[in-house]
Amino acid sequence: MNGKIVVYSPGRANLIGEHTDYNDGFILPFAIKRYVKIEIEPSKKFRVFSEQIKKGIEFNTLEKTNSWADYVIGMIVKLKEHGYDVKLFNMKIDSDLPMGAGLSSSAALEVGVGYAILSMMNYDINREELAKIAHECEVEFVGVRCGIMDQYAVALSKENHALFIDTMTREYKYIPFHLDSARIYLVDSGIKHELGSSEYNKRRKQCELALEAMGKKSFREVTMEDVERLIEPVLKKRALHVITENERVLKTLSALETENLQLVGRYLYESHYSLKDNYEVSCEEIDFMIEQFEEYADIYGARIVGAGFGGSVIVLANENFERIFEKVSQKYTTKFGIIPKLLTVETSDGVFRLE
CATH class of the missing domain: 3.30.230.10 (Ribosomal Protein S5; domain 2)
Structure with a gap:
């Protein structure tokens, strides 16, 4: 030893x-x-x-x-x-x-x-x-x-x-992962989630039930037509997130290959709204932050990251973001009484x- x-x-x-x-x-x-x-x-x-x-x-x-x-x-x-x-x-x-x-x-x-x-x-x-x-x-x-x-x-x-x-x-x-003109940032919302919470395991169960209802063993067999045939609205939303998110990952790979950061950013926003509306794992505080970010052209895209119900937002933006963050942070703190933290991110x- x-x-x-x-x-x-x-x-x-x-x-x-x-x-x-x-x-x-x-x-x-x-x-x-x-x-x-x-x-x-x-x-x-x-x-x-x-x-x-x-x-x-x-x-x-x-x-x-x-x-x-x-x-x-x-x-x-x-x-x-x-x-x-x-x-x-x-x-x-x-x-x-x-x-x-x-x-x-x-x-x-x-x-x-x-x-x-x-x-x-x-x-x-x-x-x-x-x-x-x-x-x-x-x-x-x-x-x-x-x-x-x-x-x-x-x-x-x-x-x-x-x-x-x-x-x-x-x-x-x-x-x-070469971003050149852009950077990745993480914003800690100050809202803490417990990953072991019942909501996380509930989402997993709902996905299993959606597969069962569609008669499929894996989401890789599922088509949009299968999802449309689901009767239970919650299961339909969960399934819709999974198959559209998979498409977004593949489209993001293509956009990274051509270094099209505008497209990568668009997919991040789309991912967020699917997590908010279809998977229902966002929260009021993070939705407010994303809405603020969407107003700035210097920000390519952003979304909630991690299990949800709080946590962090991942942001793809140019180096003006730190100035933008100060403005958004003030509005966020005024509204929620919480000071968000900005983390610059480097790959490891x-x-x-x-x-």
């Missing part, structure tokens, strides 16, 4: 392809240069300390605690199930990733913990397998029925690229060890 190891595990943003990853859809995420930092070294007990909340936990048994520690305990459990030896360790966790902002802090923690443990134990690390184990931790141990996007993006991303993933086949490819490699 090694001595102290330091691992940086990035957050992720998703350019487009929201709520499609658990529906056999297409997604286009990328890792960002904001990280969960994990220090690990061999110990005589399992000890984990969070710098962010100034709390630690010691444990001997690998049982659920219904706290943040479950992301660590769950990874130990899942690594062992996959045949990896996990010795006792002391772990310190810190982060500059805002919690609850839709930037996938939980996947960053899971993948980072797994990478740190495997590094400490001197295993060769297969990043795809690590992503799958982290996904199992989230779904089976923590209990959030998320898709694979977050764990894949955190484990597999490459700087200056987006990661196009077909979630049905789990195949992926790197898409050059996936999880890595500090050598």
